[in-house]
Amino acid sequence: MYRIKPSKPSAVFGAIVGLAMIVVVLVRFPLREPFVWLWLAVAVGVVGFSLWAAFAKRGAEKVVVEDRPPSGS
Structure with a gap:
């Protein structure tokens, strides 16, 4: 099984999009909702x-997670 985390450029892009979401909601919507x-x-x-x-x-990074112990021991 693999667990793949986002690459650095896509993670930075996600942070920029998140910041844009924060700015939009603070500018366009009342905080009482x-x-x-x-x-x-x-x-x-x-x-x-x-x-x-x-x-x-x-x-x-890509992380490899072993589901079972390696055989051959």
């Missing part, structure tokens, strides 16, 4: 995950 707070929370999560994936030491 509950949906706005949900939108902001999701956008902050997108930015946080994207920045982690882009700049963490092991943030942008």
Whole structure:
């Protein structure tokens, strides 16, 4: 099984899109609406995950996960 994290350029792009989502919601919508707070929370999560994936030491790599112990022992 493989777990593939986003590449650095796509993670940076995701962070930029998340920041754009935050700016749009702050400029266009009133903060008294509950949906706005949900939108902001999701956008902050997108930015946080994207920045982690882009700049963490092991943030942008392909990870191989073994489902069973290797045979032959």
